[in-house]
Amino acid sequence: MDTDLTEPEHARAEPVDEGSPFGPVGVVGAGAMGAGIAQVAATAGHAVTLVDAAPGAAATAVERIGAALSRLVGKGRLSSDDAAAVLARITPAETLDELPNCGLVIEAVPEDLELKRRIFGELADRQPSTTVLATNTSSIDIDDISAEVADPERVLGLHFFNPPPVMELVEVVHGERTADAYVEHALALMKAWGKTPVRCSSTPGFIVNRVARPFYGEAQRIVEAGIADAATVDWVLREKGGFPMGPLELTDFIGQDVNLAVGTSVWEQTGRDERYAPTAFQQELVEAGRLGRKSGRGVYAYAADGSLDASAQDGGPDLELAGRLVGGPVATDPLARTVAMLVNEAVDLVARGEASADDVDTAMRLGTRYPRGPIEWGREVGFDVVARQLAELDEAYPGGRYRPSPALTDGSLT
Ligand SMILES: NC(=O)c1ccc[n+]([C@@H]2O[C@H](COP(=O)([O-])OP(=O)(O)OC[C@H]3O[C@@H](n4cnc5c(N)ncnc54)[C@H](O)[C@@H]3O)[C@@H](O)[C@H]2O)c1
Known part of the structure; x- marks a missing residue:
């Protein structure tokens, strides 16, 4: 991301009223x-x-x-x-x-x-x-x-x-x-x-660090299962999904160790809910010291200046494969699978009364720069469609990770 990390957006904000309870x-x-x-x-x-x-x-x-x-x-x-x-x-x-x-x-x-x-x-x-x-x-x-x-x-x-x-x-x-x-x-x-x-x-992870978990986890599982390589998954999420970065390149940017620690903390705090279980894929990266940009190698290889080292990559995205996966069965569609899980996570948070739907959408747009808030996305796709996609995923991968939130189908969010 090219964000200039030093520019306050409100450098000229008015001083707070001296008489306010918030003084020094x-x-x-x-x-x-x-x-x-x-x-x-x-x-x-x-x-x-x-x-x-x-x-x-x-x-x-x-x-x-x-x-x-x-x-x-x-x-x-x-x-x-x-x-x-x-x-x-x-x-x-x-x-x-x-x-x-x-x-x-x-x-x-x-x-x-x-x-x-x-x-x-x-x-x-x-x-x-x-x-x-x-x-x-x-x-x-x-x-x-x-x-x-x-x-x-x-x-x-x-x-x-x-x-x-x-x-x-x-x-x-x-x-x-x-x-x-x-x-x-x-x-x-x-x-x-x-x-x-x-x-x-x-709640564990508050809004952003909770709802974002499947963005990383689904991509890692798709690569782990050999459905698609990292470059193709990232390309689909970026180019077809409108996310500013693909999940695998983003975890390299954040640091695989940092991302794993946040995910593991949410997993522990939710009583090891299967939804947040760390993947062997990411654990192995961390154990191998492949922490991402900061260590020169993570999912991808980086040159000394932190840029992608094209000569060390296995090749770019497989666009033919991407074309076959997107719009196909949800279990092998990186975009539909990720969006369904993001929507499910957001809907569950709202249904538990932990944040409002508007606040969840605002948090995800501003905190992670997702192209749409997940609740808004769910409305667009249709909560009933998301529920069906999750049921399909749950059948393909039983164990609780893909259990649909009851709020997807009880009419509370339409
Ligand atoms: N870095 C991030 O991206 C990020 C984002 C959101 C929230 N946070 C949270 O913000 C907090 C700080 O993170 P950070 O990245 O700025 O950490 P940091 O390690 O950069 O800074 C922590 C500072 O606290 C000082 N410190 C340690 N013990 C102290 C004490 N007893 N009294 C006073 N100062 C003491 C250290 O000397 C150090 O300068 C953490 O709780 C972290 O989880 C971090």
Whole structure:
């Protein structure tokens, strides 16, 4: 993808009302996500304290933010005065004690439950009882993180996507114990920051990382079963499906290890639901160190500059094969099979009351750049058709992975 990863879409967002309950913002963890979130909050007008426990890390992150803002100035997207004002609003710090009383603190430390739980306990002790405590976790249950907070109703997830200044989507995640009023506040604040928030419950993978699972899994299974090679599957999803990248090239881009870890986490958290079971295909890639672009080889081979190494590929897509598969039986049609599973996953999420149909579609369009939201896609294909396709897949591959959601045929989503 050619996205310029440094350009905030709302660099000129108006400062948030000083009188709002969200005054100063604290960001804990100044890595890839924390630094980006700090930039977004400061651009929206908040005074931001950016804390990182590693000596000098927060100060270095502020320098990185300064460089990103300068690039925007260079492109005429931000005036140098505005860039200087944004940067001046961010203060680096090394301990939680240096945080002022904040309206909101967003935690973005590594994905480790014990670490996050401890930080939330400490934040709850140090910050006023009205401070909203948010986590940027991608996979941990919000209620697990708030376990040591005396008033867990103020703890919620603000799941930004990478890179935060560019990606418009934020999943606002509520735990069992999060109070609605705080969720409403968070939704309003994210809009004020120029983001498009969606609301979901603390279900494994939230919306995007849950609904997207079959996009990867079906492609891997199709290749594993010898139905088609990777280049042909990717070509079909890209050229016939309108997806910006094929699933196999996308997992190479993300990192096979990272993608496998997210999938495995959803699988574990759903009690090892067959739908999310990792494939031997991907496990073998990871075991062989074929992690994707970053290691020079994944599903495909890459040159030193990260571009596809054409001389090392087995050949391009087999267009004759693609022509035979697309529109044929669903079990061997990479596009129909993937779309049916995406629709099923989305419909199930909505039927369980974990997110609204509109929010699922918005999340998938903005978070993954799918050409259509899966619910909208299901309406187009026909939920009854999707149910029949899944029944066919279930017969071809029994075991529960392809069980159709009852909501496909109960009329609740038409
Ligand atoms: N990277 C992504 O694409 C992405 C996207 C969405 C969400 N997330 C989530 O965001 C969180 C952060 O991810 P990241 O990629 O920015 O990680 P990262 O490793 O780049 O940064 C984490 C930072 O936290 C600091 N840190 C560690 N312990 C700390 C402590 N006790 N107090 C303060 N700072 C501490 C580290 O020094 C490091 O700078 C994770 O929960 C991750 O799952 C990541």
